[in-house]
Amino acid sequence: MAAVNLAADYGWGPYTLVYIFIIVVCVTAGGILISMLTTKMREQSALSKRQYRFETWWAIGTAIVLVWLWVISYNWMPPVAFSAIASTPESSIQVVNVTAGQWFWLMNKVSQGPLQPGNSSQVVLTAGEPVKFIAHSVDVNHGFGVFAGPSDGAPILFQMQVIPKLDNVFYYTFKQPGVYMVRCLEYCGYSHPYMTSSITVIPQVAGTNTNTNGTSSSKTIVVPTSAPASNLPSPSSGLIFAESRAGSHILSALYPPALAGMTHLPNIVKGGLS
Amino acid sequence: MLREERYPKEPPALPQYDISPELKKLVLMFMGAALINFLIAGGLAMGMRIMQEDVPVLGVNTTEQNVLWYAFLTAHGQTMMFGVLSMNTMWFSYYATSKWGRKPLSGITVAKASFWIMEAAIILILLSTLFGFGAGWYNLMPLTFLPGQPDVTWGTGAAATFLTADVLVGVSLTLFCIVIITTVLRGKIAVGTQRRQNADADEVHEHVIHLENLPASVRWASLLGITGWFPRKWRLATPHVSILVVAAFVTAMVQIVGNPGLFVQLAHGFQSIQDPTTASNWLLTKDAWWFFAHPIVYFPLLIFLGGLYFFVPRYGKENSPYNKWVYRPWPFYFAFSVLVFSHHVFMDIPNPVWLQMLSQTATLGIVWPSGLTIITILTFVWRSKISWNITSRFFMAGLAGWAFGGFQGAQTGMWGTDMYLHNTMSIPGHIHMILLLGPLLFAFGVFYAIFPDLTKKHMSKTLGEIHFWMTIFGGFGFALLFNIIGTEGAIRREAVMPDAWGWAMPWLLFFALIVGIAQFLFVYNFARAAKRKPTAEEIAEYNSLHRDPQSMGTAEAA
Numbered sequence: 001m002a003a004v005n006l007a008a009d010y011g012w013g014p015y016t017l018v019y020i021f022i023i024v025v026c027v028t029a030g031g032i033l034i035s036m037l038t039t040k041m042r043e044q045s046a047l048s049k050r051q052y053r054f055e056t057w058w059a060i061g062t063a064i065v066l067v068w069l070w071v072i073s074y075n076w077m078p079p080v081a082f083s084a085i086a087s088t089p090e091s092s093i094q095v096v097n098v099t100a101g102q103w104f105w106l107m108n109k110v111s112q113g114p115l116q117p118g119n120s121s122q123v124v125l126t127a128g129e130p131v132k133f134i135a136h137s138v139d140v141n142h143g144f145g146v147f148a149g150p151s152d153g154a155p156i157l158f159q160m161q162v163i164p165k166l167d168n169v170f171y172y173t174f175k176q177p178g179v180y181m182v183r184c185l186e187y188c189g190y191s192h193p194y195m196t197s198s199i200t201v202i203p204q205v206a207g208t209n210t211n212t213n214g215t216s217s218s219k220t221i222v223v224p225t226s227a228p229a230s231n232l233p234s235p236s237s238g239l240i241f242a243e244s245r246a247g248s249h250i251l252s253a254l255y256p257p258a259l260a261g262m263t264h265l266p267n268i269v270k271g272g273l274s
Numbered sequence: 275m276l277r278e279e280r281y282p283k284e285p286p287a288l289p290q291y292d293i294s295p296e297l298k299k300l301v302l303m304f305m306g307a308a309l310i311n312f313l314i315a316g317g318l319a320m321g322m323r324i325m326q327e328d329v330p331v332l333g334v335n336t337t338e339q340n341v342l343w344y345a346f347l348t349a350h351g352q353t354m355m356f357g358v359l360s361m362n363t364m365w366f367s368y369y370a371t372s373k374w375g376r377k378p379l380s381g382i383t384v385a386k387a388s389f390w391i392m393e394a395a396i397i398l399i400l401l402s403t404l405f406g407f408g409a410g411w412y413n414l415m416p417l418t419f420l421p422g423q424p425d426v427t428w429g430t431g432a433a434a435t436f437l438t439a440d441v442l443v444g445v446s447l448t449l450f451c452i453v454i455i456t457t458v459l460r461g462k463i464a465v466g467t468q469r470r471q472n473a474d475a476d477e478v479h480e481h482v483i484h485l486e487n488l489p490a491s492v493r494w495a496s497l498l499g500i501t502g503w504f505p506r507k508w509r510l511a512t513p514h515v516s517i518l519v520v521a522a523f524v525t526a527m528v529q530i531v532g533n534p535g536l537f538v539q540l541a542h543g544f545q546s547i548q549d550p551t552t553a554s555n556w557l558l559t560k561d562a563w564w565f566f567a568h569p570i571v572y573f574p575l576l577i578f579l580g581g582l583y584f585f586v587p588r589y590g591k592e593n594s595p596y597n598k599w600v601y602r603p604w605p606f607y608f609a610f611s612v613l614v615f616s617h618h619v620f621m622d623i624p625n626p627v628w629l630q631m632l633s634q635t636a637t638l639g640i641v642w643p644s645g646l647t648i649i650t651i652l653t654f655v656w657r658s659k660i661s662w663n664i665t666s667r668f669f670m671a672g673l674a675g676w677a678f679g680g681f682q683g684a685q686t687g688m689w690g691t692d693m694y695l696h697n698t699m700s701i702p703g704h705i706h707m708i709l710l711l712g713p714l715l716f717a718f719g720v721f722y723a724i725f726p727d728l729t730k731k732h733m734s735k736t737l738g739e740i741h742f743w744m745t746i747f748g749g750f751g752f753a754l755l756f757n758i759i760g761t762e763g764a765i766r767r768e769a770v771m772p773d774a775w776g777w778a779m780p781w782l783l784f785f786a787l788i789v790g791i792a793q794f795l796f797v798y799n800f801a802r803a804a805k806r807k808p809t810a811e812e813i814a815e816y817n818s819l820h821r822d823p824q825s826m827g828t829a830e831a832a
């Protein structure tokens with residue numbers, strides 16, 4: 001299904017492209033430098049070098065590569081990548097509200113109503129179904145970064161900036177069930193390193209969605225392939241934020257009461273909470 | 275061991291035109307101040323490395339230590355960017371415009387003011403650090419105005435101090451641009467005109483002209499390097515200014531276009547201090563900052579690329595009178611430098627689509643002239659009998675660092691790859707590669723090359739060699755390590771690094787220490803040479819290089 005191929009699941013992934021670039025750099029820089037620095041002619045006039053026309057061919061070659069990179073990147077641009085979601089029925093999209101603040105993440109599925117005190121601030125989502133994240137910041141810029149594993153050491157899956165007073169929207173479809181770490185990727189104050197949370201993705205029940213290869217309609221359950229169950233946080237673990245480690249302010253209870261009472265927030269940007 | 279050797283071995287092929295003693299003094303003042311700022315900013319970086327080693331400076335994992343870390347981070351970034359890299363560009367641009375334009379600087383008083391205002395800004399930045407200010411070198415509003423807990427972190431006064439410092443930075447940069455642009459445009463300036471000699475070789479005829487006497491289109495085509503793209507017949511008819519004058523002029527033009535971005539951001543900031551309820555459009559302030567701050571990343575670079583184009587062929591004994599490829603990248607540097615603030619706003623989804631498209635185009639666009647510069651410099655070296663003095667060593671190492679960092683820039687300039695790299699440690703890796711191991715190495719090279727012209731004295735070669743190798747080893751070491759852990763998903767601006775990357779921290783400290791120690795050797799070398807009297811041999815050499823100080827000298831315009 002087309003809508004699955006959204007956002008960070010296109011392109012070459014975090015490692016492949018980086019390594020290709022590194023290899024290209026090392027090989028070309030190393031090769032050129034070695035040949036330049038070791039080959040010395042006894043007599044060499046500038047004019048006879050000119051006839052090699054390095055620059056002309058190099059200029060044409062690099063221009064072609066750059067145009068090619070631009071073209072393949074076009075589909076990765078968020079508006080272009082997200083446009084595929086337009087063909088997906090609204091009902092099959094999981095809409096998640098994300099609220100970022102110093103220093104916490106609150107997440108809730110819109111279909112389950114507003115977040116209530118005592119509820120978990122983390123979401124449980126279904127693999128294979130598109131997710132629409134709508135993120136807001138109650139104070140400063142944050143970065144909503146989702147990692148491909150339950151803890152540090154996993155590569156980034158996708159990210160977006162969470163700018164105060166704006167709707168920051170990102171579409172993504174989790175393919176694998178498991179636990180995904182959420183980390184703030186934009187420096188947002190002295191407890192920024194502790195601003196983490198997680199998203200739990202459970203397997204899709206096959207046959208209940210459009211995700212079939214057309215050969216079977218049996219209700220087999222997809223077995224999670226990552227993150228053993230023991231790694232799952234308890235559903236009521238609530239906020240993961242810095243206070244215990246950094247000794248910062250105390251967010252005594254879950255919101256909305258807590259948000260209203262956040263005295264550490266200065267008198268700016270109270271807007272942005274939807 | 276520390277004998278004063280004639281260094282570089284062969285006298286630098288500088289124009290014979292002698293710049294004014296006043297300008298020499300100003301350049302030396304800039305150099306000295308930039309060095310002091312470099313040591314301070316480096317010391318701040320060392321402090322960050324030590325704290326990330328989980329050394330309890332104020333207590334590991336405490337608010338206080340984290341606040342201190344972010345204050346160091348902020349001051350390190352701005353002091354390096356403005357107090358070191360920008361100052362380097364200022365001294366070399368002032369020097370180069372006068373030396374290769376063969377004319378006094380218009381407004382030496384204004385140039386001096388730009389120095390003092392910039393240094394005052396650096397002092398204010400460091401002062402705000404003492405108050406705990408730590409909103410990042412990019413001054414990411416509204417964090418600037420969020421003091422958190424007033425007893426442990428910054429208050430409005432610290433934010434105001436920092437914003438005032440940045441106003442001074444903007445003023446200083448603007449004065450710099452005005453001095454360079456007016457110096458180039460007003461009065462006579464040295465130009466070369468290519469003369470067809472025979473089928474194989476042209477010679478360049480050197481003279482001084484009033485640029486105002488040229489048609490405006492020709493004048494601007496010449497100053498922005500566009501003439502390099504003219505058909506041969508037209509090129510032969512057009513006077514060209516020295517590549518260093520082109521570089522200084524493009525630097526000033528790019529920055530004067532970018533500076534309003536800084537002032538827009540700061541105006542929003544001061545408005546927010548006055549009345550916090552008039553919360554700004556923070557996306558606009560961010561875009562405005564980067565409209566200024568991407569040019570400021572190119573600001574340290576361009577003039578030194580001009581230096582490479584001038585010095586490298588001379589060390590390689592290439593005597594091409596005119597090379598169109600030297601001029602060809604410059605109009606592209608000019609156009610793309612002002613449009614290429616992409617890396618910083620790609621992850622801001624609410625930005626308009628056209629801006630994102632433009633940014634990606636400009637980022638990939640600026641790779642192109644950069645690639646041209648690299649290949650042209652390499653053709654100068656290839657099969658040449660280059661003399662490997664300190665300057666040419668620093669230049670070639672800087673070229674490698676800049677090329678590698680540039681490739682990483684292309685990665686962050688594409689949305690699909692920036693997704694995995696934005697705000698990871700690979701960005702500090704990229705920026706240290708492209709700035710510390712690019713323009714800063716170029717600046718060291720120029721420093722050694724023009725020091726005899728400024729002081730009639732040479733610096734110690736032995737100390738210079740040690741400085742070079744230690745800087746390269748340590749610099750590439752930690753920049754590459756930044757990249758590796760960043761690709762693995764380590765996030766930048768983390769006062770406390772997650773345990774997953776604990777293994778890298780001692781290595782980062784080790785490499786940073788190597789770079790740091792090398793700079794003390796450099797300062798010692800500089801101070802020692804500055805203090806002593808020139809030898810008879812040095813005076814004789816200086817005089818022979820300035821036989822006819824106000825003349826056009828030998829062919830140097832290309």
Ligand SMILES: [Cu+2]
Binds near residue numbers: 142192
């Ligand atoms: Cu945050």
